[in-house]
Amino acid sequence: MKIYTTIALVLIGFNLVAQNLQKFYDKINYADQLMQAKEYEKSIDEIDEILEEFTFATKLYLNRGYANLFQNKHDEAIADFKLYHANHPEDNREFIYFLTNKQKAAELLIENYNGDYTPDPDYYYLPVVSREDSLKGGMRLERACFDVNYYDLKIHVYPETKSIEGINYIHFNVLKNTDIIQLDLFQNYSLEVRWNDQLLEYTRDQNAVFVKFPEQLHSGEKHIVSVKYQGKPTEAPNPPWNGGFVWKKTKRKDWIGVACEHLGASSWWPCKDHLSDKPDSLKIRVYCPDDVNVVANGNLINQGSNQSGENFYDWFVSYPINTYNVTFYIGDFINFSDTVYSAKNKYPIDYYILPQNEKEARTYYKLTTKIFDVYNKIYGIYPYWKDGAAMVEAPYTGMEHQSAIAIGDDYKETRRMYKDKKLKYLVVHEAAHEWWGNTVAANDMADIWISETFATYSELLIQEELIGYDSYLDGVSKINQQIYNLWPMVGRSGVNDNTFASGDIYHKGASMIHNFRCIVNDDAKFKQIIKDIYNHFKFQTINTKDFLRYIDSNVGEEYLPFFKSFLYRHEPPKLLLYTQKLDETTTEFFYKWSNVDAGYYMPFCLICENNQKYRLTGTTQLQKFTVYNSADYYIPTAYRYDLKMPKNSFTYFWIKDIKPKNVSVPVSRGSYAEKGTMLGNSKHGKWYTIFANGNIRTEENYYMNRREGTTIFYNEKGDTLNIKKYTNDTLTGSVISFNNNKRVESGYYDGNIKNGPFKYYFHDTCCIAAKGELNNNIKEGIWKYYNKHGNVCCKIDFHNGEKTDIKYFNNNGDEIEITDTISFSSPMPCYKDGIKCLYDKIYQNIKFSSTLIDTLFNETIYISLVISPFGEIVSAKTEKSSSKVLADEIIAILFKNNDWIPGYLNRNPAYVKIVLPVKVKAV
Ligand SMILES: [Zn+2]
Incomplete structure (x- = not known):
């Protein structure tokens, strides 16, 4: 029996393993299918699930790395590749080192370039500068x-x-x-x-x-x-x-x-x-x-x-x-030629070829005149038309040698596959150099991006002109996939710097110009700008600063942060993102650019699951966009350019998700310690300020650095002082004030201004003392004042803050006449919490130091007050004091604590004048 049980258990266990393994492979297949379908985010979710259940599947970090990389989530991708490599150190494939180690990446690039350089760890791993370089550059x-x-x-x-x-x-x-x-x-x-x-x-x-x-x-x-x-x-x-x-x-x-x-x-x-x-x-x-x-x-x-x-x-x-x-070029060359006609001129293109390759060459060069036609049109006539143009079969890959371009790819297209295979990379690229590089030329190797960037972007324009806009975008996407972001595009001046090896001066440069086109968002205007830049600088040698000066004064200084960020920073702009789901189909989408210069702006594309597509322009300030009726969203990158995007929204950048993080700010930075959540550099969510004793002083709600919703103020003992409502960082909505945890005031604000019904309460009984409307901080209409029995004792009609009518009432509600201020009443007015409390308040709040008081005063100051029938001081006057400042200070305190029980004459509240002695002496 026992034996059978054991076998049965083993069988069940085996079954479980088998089922689990089947599930494992199913899930891996599914994650793979999602990748194939370019559903990168969903693939990541699937991989996360697998990793949670099957912790041994560490090879999946590699897949997740790719899924992140294809979404331009570079930081996440690198973290995954590092995780993968930590678990699989046996995998020595170069690309893994390349992605996770900048020095290795530089070494591989330089090696691939076949250069004899050592990367300099102190300067982005660019080649170490030698004395020879300084002498040359x-x-x-x-x-x-x-x-x-x-x-x-x-x-x-x-x-x-x-x-x-x-x-x-x-x-x-x-x-x-x-x-x-x-x-x-x-x-x-x-x-x-x-x-x-x-x-x-x-x-x-x-x-x-x-x-x-x-x-x-x-x-x-x-x-x-x-x-x-x-x-x-x-x-x-x-x-x-x-x-x-x-x-x-x-x-x-x-x-x-x-x-x-x-x-x-x-x-x-x-x-x-x-x-x-x-x-x-x-x-x-x-x-x-x-x-x-x-x-x-x-x-x-x-x-x-x-x-x-x-x-x-x-x-x-x-x-x-x-x-x-x-x-x-020395060789057994034969030649044939074409003629290019422009509006005013014509010039020949001579093709020098080895005789055995004539047939291939004639096919290869078929579109050459068309390419020159396009450049003539978009930039201006071929600058060397008197010398003619030429393409020469070279014993090396290719080079933009002026009016004698080297073509050395054996008439095979190997380097850049355009959508139309008849377009040949070398012809398109090297011909573009006749305008960019040869005619608008860099005057220092540090600035050689000017040559390669515009030559590479010209390839895209050729595709747009000869094949179509889709082909242009296809070209942009391919170029975006070849960016390394290892070195800044602008190199070091005066040292014959070598920025060629990473290829970024080609691909990232072209991508930069495309991004610029997206920012301008007016194709005709953009093309005119590029043409103007060419014509302004043709036959000059220039550097990056000349280029930026031109942009500043001729194109628009608002574009400078964009160009500077792309040219001088080795890594691209990062789109910081935070999303907050409000319900199943509503998402708040927060975004801003980082790793850019101040003033940077650039559009990007947001595609929602319901196929709504948006061209959003990010800045360096956090902005919000609300997606409605869509469960999910997608930001296309080079790997998803196939999604039809709004025009001029497909830009190049990295994406980084941000999450609100908890922050504590110590007391040293201000008068109170603070803690709360930050989203990027913005306060977002609950935020507290804290007294030195550790009690909470304010409990606030922030929304992207602006107060939003309820804020509660407390005193050091923990009593509630105020509850205020904010909208968009201004007091808007109800406000309630408390004294000793009892409500003393309630009303409404609109944009920091008192607007709407207000009520004031007796501090001791919490019964209503007065109510009426405030209009832009000013009393408007009928205000009713109550005595402690809850009866209206006075009604005042306000118009534009002026009293236009005053009526007094006795406890029976009968109107009574009060004409003069009297000095004797029964009872006399008294401070609502007792006279001792009033003196305490005065002594506690006097700002003069006790030393000063001791030196100057040891006297009794007399202040006369008129207390109105509704318990307010309506006038105060210093009767006797050797210091006006001190007396004024006391009067100010009295007005701040303006809550009296009125004096009565014939059982009706009345205006009563009293004299208040205040003894001032050193304590
Ligand atoms: Zn080139």
Whole structure:
């Protein structure tokens, strides 16, 4: 029997486990389905339930992390990834480190970029700045003293030895008297500098060359120095991002190129290698082997061979050009071309391609003229139309080399998949650089976002123009998913900073411009602003401050907090949210932006379960929006852009839920200690102020920093003093005052003003003493005054606060005549709590110090009072006192405690004058 029981129990136990396991898998499947359906919040709820029951399922932290990440709830996501990793340290996948460890993230980004940098923990893990960087990026006197206007560069390229030699004639204007200038050429070259046929001395510091002149050069003079050089150029580890030379062969013929945007032009030719100084024009001659030809920037103006039989090609750039944009391509190029027509001009686009790729290239370039058409339209005519445009098949990925764009993706689209596959990323992006980056150019690497941000945003505009607005939004959503938020977009000035590796200057930058468009909320106006920015700055080199100054004075200073927040902060705005369900289908939704500059505002989208959609504009102040008739709400992110949102409401930000938190404020901050609940920086919910003895002084209700509902005031003993109603931080509604826990006054306020019926009560009997209406703090209409027997003893008609009629009544209700104030009555008026109580009040409330009283007074002050038939002092006068101030003080106290039993004449209350002696002396 016993055996059977045990088996049965085991079977039942096994069954339970099996049932439980089935339930576990069902729930996991369900959570997974919710994720697939992009129901992230519901998926999180499901995962929370599973984790509560099946605590071993710690792998679900990873899923919950993703669900949070897809909702842009970044803080929650990171917390989940950390939890996951703590439970599963065996999972070494890089992305987990990447998400939970900023240093690791920086290392991976830099490694991926193939850069030779160490992250700096003291500055967002951006690459550590070296002396070489300062020499390259800094603007020292030796650089600021001259301005290059023309380069005449000749270069021999020797593929067999992977070496080059050349000479550059540098034409410059002297801006400040000097006898030394800084040129730049990498250390791996030997060089010789000449000026007017004289050999010049120089010193080399890293890649900088400080050239010494035998005499002072004077401001305003024009000079030419020639630099002859030779050596082996750096080979590019990961062009174009980590640049240098690329030596390749195709069909046994040379295919050579160079890209050096961040590395610097001085990696292969001597120049003033600083972004702030573009020559007005440039000539480049390249000698190359016989079986190949050369394409470079600008127009081909000459080709031939020298006495030694070396072939050369002369290309001329007739516009200012960045040194990093100067390039050449050696290869067995053939070419075909298109023509772009604009309103006033036409210009060719030449395609230089390797002959074996002609068919693919012709298909690949199909939409190129259309892309140029769009840019002509939205920004202005192609800035280098006299030089023509060109796309050259490059032995590296791609680069925006001015009027000779490098296209190196083997005519395959691999980097950014647009909705229309005929649109090619490299063509769209690099062509945009002709306007942004090449024409509106950064003058410091710190500000290179100007180039990549607008080039990347141009990709979105191309999608909008050529495919449609949905495609534009699709592009925005894809871009938003690629933001790292590791480094600020603006880098460190003067050190050739490298902000490329995280990609944020591309994606977050484009997202910023899209957000700006949402803020402007007028597409035509927005596009005009962008066009105006381009046209204002074209052919200039600018930095972030120039950009912000332009926004400030030409677009609107209200946009500055937005741009500054996005450009200088490494993390995006956070939308702080708090929701309060009022009932099943009504939700109060509180929101504000944080991690932003003061004055920031930006819209976002709120979608309710009933499919109502709202474009709400958040500010840095907590705001409220009430959702009606909907059980739930949703804020779309890049992962839910498919929900049709109101125009210009799909912005990029992080979301953070906030909860009211309990706060205690110690007494030191004010006269009373406080405690209560805060929502963000606002008092919200119950709030108390507390006496030093620990008793509650006030019990208040706050709603987003404003008093709302009932506030109760107590004295130190714990007696209730007042019960007041507030609406929107003003006294509105009923107010009741107490004395010794007895009601003494009741009435109504409206916006801090007494408005409505008021009643006053005798302090001792709690019987009504007077009632009437107050209108804006002033008595209006008939006020009735009662004696202690509950009979009306007086009626006064008020109009605009003035007494217009007074009637007195005896206990039988008969009207009586009272004409004069009398000095004797039976009984005489007396203070309602007795005369001793009145003296106590006077002595307790006199503000003069006892020392002062001792020094000045030791006397009796006499004050005459007239007590009205309804128990009020109607006049008070000092009869005898050596201090008017002190007497006035006493009178003020008397008026504050104005509650008398009137004197009677012939059984009727009357105006009675009494004289009150007050002895003042030191205690
Ligand atoms: Zn770019």
